[in-house]
Amino acid sequence: MQSIAEIVTNVQRGAMDPGAVVDACLKQIERLEHNAADDAPSLQAWVEVYADEARESAAQLRERIARGGAAGPLAGVPIGVKDIFDVRGRPTRAASPLRENHCADCDAEVVARLRAADAIILGKTVTTQFACFDPPPTRNPWQQGRTPGGSSSGSAAAVATGMCLAALGSQTGGSITRPAAYCGVAGLKPAHGHLSLAGVVPVSFHLDHPGPMARTVADLAHVWFGLTGELSATADSEPRIALLQGDGEHDSLDAWTPDGGAEAFYDCLPRLGKLPVVQLPVDWRHVREEHLTIMAVEAAAYHRDDYQRDPAQFGTCIATLIERGLGTPAHRYADALEFRLRYRQTLRRLLSPWDALLTPAATGPAPTAESTGDPRFNAPWSMAGLPTVGLPCDWFEGLPIGVQLVSNRAETELLGTALWCERRLGFELPATQGPTHESN
Template sequence: MNRLAPSLLATLLANRNDEAAARATLLDAQARADALEPWLRAFVHRPDRYDFGDARARPLAGVPIGVKDLADTADMPTRYGSPAYDGHRPERDARIVAMIRALGGTVFGKTATTEFAWRGPAATVNPWNRAHTPGGSSSGSAAAVAAGIVPLAIGTQTVGSIIRPAAYCGVVGYKPSYRAVPTEGVHPLAASLDHVGFFARSVEDVAIAHALFVEGAPQAVESEAAWRDHFPRGTSALTLGVVRTPFWDELIAPHQRSSFDASLRKLSGGGARIVELDYGADLPQMREATLTILAVEAYRAIGDVAARAPALMSEHMRLLLAEGEAMPLARYQQALLLQAQVRAQSAALMQGCNALVTLPASGEAPHGHADTGDARFCAPWSLMGAPAVNVPSGWSDANLPLGFQIVGAFGDDAKLLRVAARIEGMLKFEGRVVTD
């Protein structure tokens, strides 16, 4: 079996000032992708060859990074998951892609996305069981990291498209606060909700991505000591607020309920104070507002393409666009008003807790590939634009991963990542290796 991609931190430190090591990292990723891609189908495009920069010059030199095929790449096709864009080659890179290249990273390939990041599924399968979905819409990015092909991949989330596939594939997913990472050059689904974020195999690795792409602090990863100073982990007791949504009793699978409660016991045993919150916001109303904004803005972003090529749109997309076209303007404006209100109140809604904890999904990845899963457990935090992290927390009886979602206040991303790193350490998830 080809070697598993090491952690992002290990890759950065090994490659620094060592061009041979950086080249070896890329070759290992190619070999692993060649072995797994015939059945995994995480990528829709990989280049025949890679340009390779000076390992001494930039922090991400030699690091292979998967980029969701919603983000423009001038040197690779960009299809947005839709046959309406077969053969499309953008004129310039998306901002996130330009940032990767400026930092010396290698765009290893374009990862599969659902149709325009909505529900029309990609061809990717779950790396732990090929009969199950990897989730969506960032299907390929989650699967590529879970399979150990790349240490970091770019995803997007409008409702649940980073957190949910991260949970289904057993990796860390990090959705930063709204617009913390630029969205220019990323095809919109709903501009008021769209986020760019990251997949990796540890909270530390997504925190490195945060330092590089959000804080713009490449010096933070010049050495392990520099990184430890930049990303200190507190020692004071955590207070974690449990948010059990109104959908809890109706939708949560028994194995997910048991895993979540077991995680709370571990956290309590590790010294965290667990508080059951009566959350001070109307979560069903927030979900409805999310779906209203989504429908209207999807129609604005994709309606013209659908009108030109209706036969190339899935039934999922046609229904969404029809809903958006028919949506009363007053309802959309009310949804935007609610969004502004909950974002402004996000710190107060934490009720003095260091973070909120809840579920990323109703259970393990659903069987089959026609459905990418239910996003309602992510919708409130996407509407709010609050930062969220999924950490793997266990395995179902069917040997599929289960997740644990951690949410912070809007704009308080660095604090959330420090809390999530401590939670990850207390949960002690037992990782596994995807094989042929």
Template sequence: MDETWRLTATAARAAIAAGRLAVEDLVEACLARIAARDPAVRAFVAHEPDSVRAAARRADPSAPLGGIPVGVKDVLDTADLPTGYGSPIYAGFRPRADAAAVAWTRRAGGVVMGKTVTTEFAVRTPGPTRNPLNLAHTPGGSSSGSAAAVADFMVPVAFGTQTAGSIIRPAAYCGIVGYKPSFGMIARAGMKVMSESLDTIGVMARSVADCALFAGAVAGRDLGDPERAPSRPPRIGLCRSPSWPAALPETVALWDDVAAALARAGAALVERELPASFGALVEAHPTIMVMETAHALGWELTTCQPLLSAALKERHLPALAWPRERLDEALKVAQGCILAFGPALEGVDVLVTPSAPGEAPEGIGWTGDPAFNFLWTTLRVPCVTVPAGLGPRGLPLGIQIVGRQGDDAAVLAWARWVQAALG
């Protein structure tokens, strides 16, 4: 049986470069997988197979992405597909141009397979996507469709975005790799931005090397080869973070297993807690997110309220009356923690911390708690989640590797080391 759709991006790219695989055959395999699985998983909100085939015929196999199929989260504009931002307000809307990230994907040889489901404006009401590992559970959000499509082998790579935990958490819930780069590494032009201070475009894949390949091609950066073995084991800070009380029993048990595995592999481990002042981010982050989002949705809130969900209006309308000084103070807190984070990493290469409180929750009405993500998003640092085990219901658990802002290549390399150490 042909299972070309199982190939990672790096493996497929190597096969295409060697002449063992045609771009059209790879794309057809992924199209067949989407046709077979998406009626149940519902990862895609827009998908036009004939256009995909035409793009595959045009793709340059010698380009950096060389014909690799890509899923695009539906908060990034596409000129050839509808862009709905997860809201009925934009049903059938077709932008004039691609978002910058999508344009550079195509320029690098990537084949856009379709638009993946997002929650409402990537901040509120979930869409119909289900976790492909257990359809009774959420895939997480807001990058729901991207996580599910990659986990279910519909595409090898996909875009996500993160304002709190919308890349790392769904990737962990679906048992794949998620990479939130340093803030601003991937250009946001053409994205429906909700929070100017927080929103970050990132990627999901089934290997760390695929994340480095995809994000590097889009951002025009060399993110190295995470498969290359480092010259020494890492110095790792084990950081439960101020969110540790949110950890469910499966994550508490995972924590001890992870520490033991890293020690056996030769890592130099130290317990590393953040300064007490970082606890203020528990209130500062939601203040920034809610107030900036409320103002970003100015047109929708003032002209299209009946088409907004009750949950979004209940969350964001009151924020319009909050004093501007409240946002200024929250941003000041965030900036102070950003400046203090470098010294907090002194003596270690990266921190290791949970990716999510536990397994993916049952049902699709809630995408899960971003307790272990919002801190790092606010700090604007690179984060990578890798699969790290299974919970009591047999669903995936992840562990997160966090490093210094701008040190993305090193964080990706150490994430691959951690993944290998965890087996």
């Protein structure tokens, strides 16, 4: 498969028809979503596909280029949009029956940036309900009995299977990094506030991060350039990377067992050279508790009226989160916000000598579909608002596993570090015929 940079260059030169790129993605969607046979079940990655609109956008782009007009940095790139981002004239359902009649008057700011870069908005991808913890209908692209992760479930699965070249996701705890790891793609969680949340159904104002997902870090860097105009650093020189472990008593790798892919993870590390080890000077469990407090209170504030009017419309997991938020005293919320500020400063000091810290992207390969996975390796960085890049590193029993890079540097520098790691790790995502029936 050609890289996004190659496709854009060819489209801009008039050497490739953007309509052909769109049609190739639509063909994959037709094969894996609509015409899937019993032995290759639907991935259920899409809520709605804008086939006619996408073809029309591609035709308009082709005609403009033929007349000598300029084409943007994402010219002809079909992109999926997680169904919590507004797309003008289309519903933003957020996997909730409460929003069936919602119709967006204008694009979310991030979607508008994609259009301005001449990306093709291909449709809406599946999210967990209100981007929280309830399992989605989407299947893992590699084993149907496994989760694709959440909440950016459809975005990760669609990118992994070539149904789109990139997709928008969002992360409050681990909703970009973990689905990317489970599906074998790359994901960028930018620094908090770098991309606008205007036109995005919120979970938590202090914790929500919109960000892109793509098949490779190289593709991810190109999408980031299209969104921001920021060119990523080159991957020519060896970056300063340290392996992050826990606080001594609570090792950050303690969730990785031989059955959970620990051997595959450790086998990857020598490809990156001899990494020094640093310890997180904070109890991970305390960070997770304070993160959950902020998330619960802010989710409850947004959903309170609807929830109190009709709680049956909410999934079990988000209902539990809202109940926790409604029962949290104001002083506990204030304490959690104060902890967040202190914790962010602690991490910045820890990160100052390094280009990035490396951790597992998840606690193992994708678990069964009854769960969206464990965010313990992701929530600490969402809490701090620091940028992260997740990228696949190897396979374990037919499922991809990934690593995560955390940095206090600009996203462009972090992407340069991730590009260097991607080349060293040598992971390749094969073509998929859809999920198998294996569940273990």
